[in-house]
Amino acid sequence: MVDFKKGKNMRELKDIKKFKKFIKEEKIDKPEVIVTGRSNVGKSTLVRLITNNKNVKVGKRPGVTLKINKYPMKNYILVDFPGFGFMSGVDRKVQESIKDKIVWYIEDNCEKIACSILVIDGKAFSEIVERWDSRNEIPIDIEMFQFLKELKLNPIVLINKMDKIKRKNWDEQLNKIVKLFGYSPPWRQWLDTFVVGSLKKNFGWNRLLSMVNRYVEEYRKKRSN
């Protein structure tokens, strides 16, 4: 009788242990990979390519994505953000609240973010930044990059829409861009931070993906230690 009880308890204890281990394993969520950037730079286009999900909305006008959308992948969760900064046709207060939400989200979730992608429009970027610079303010993309770096979120800058720039002008434009981010030219020195691409012409994102996978792998290894 006693033995039976004891045996049962032992089994129960074992089951509880197993269950706890299961819960613990389940609790280690997949890390997140976040996609940020101004409106209309191609964030959702990238997410659509990576997930191969036609339901990801992309569009010509700014402000297409207004919510934080998550897409589970095999080893991570891809998070598509609304664009920050100026959006024509979107109320200023709404723009400000979107920016706040993005910053809060990143701060609250930084522990589970394996890496971050900051998408910029290779053609429009330097013009926009110079405009901000002349007002003596830190341009919002640069501010976001520094913020991601400070939080150690492994930012990768995707310089998108390069199809809009003539090949012969690439070096000049790319040198200008890396300089604005605080990196000295030539831009080719910084391939572990910048990816040059055109999602429209389907190039650049493969290299970006392999960098993402490397960061996710590093994150997992660190976590399992």
Ligand SMILES: Nc1nc2c(ncn2[C@@H]2O[C@H](COP(=O)(O)OP(=O)(O)OP(=O)(O)O)[C@@H](O)[C@H]2O)c(=O)[nH]1
């Ligand atoms: N020329 C060109 N257009 C592109 C490229 N990538 C994306 N686009 C276009 O840019 C527009 C905006 O793309 P989205 O992916 O919706 O941009 P987003 O950054 O998600 O925009 P929001 O959701 O408003 O923040 C769409 O018309 C895309 O087809 C590119 O490499 N070259």
Ligand SMILES: [Mg+2]
């Ligand atoms: Mg979008």
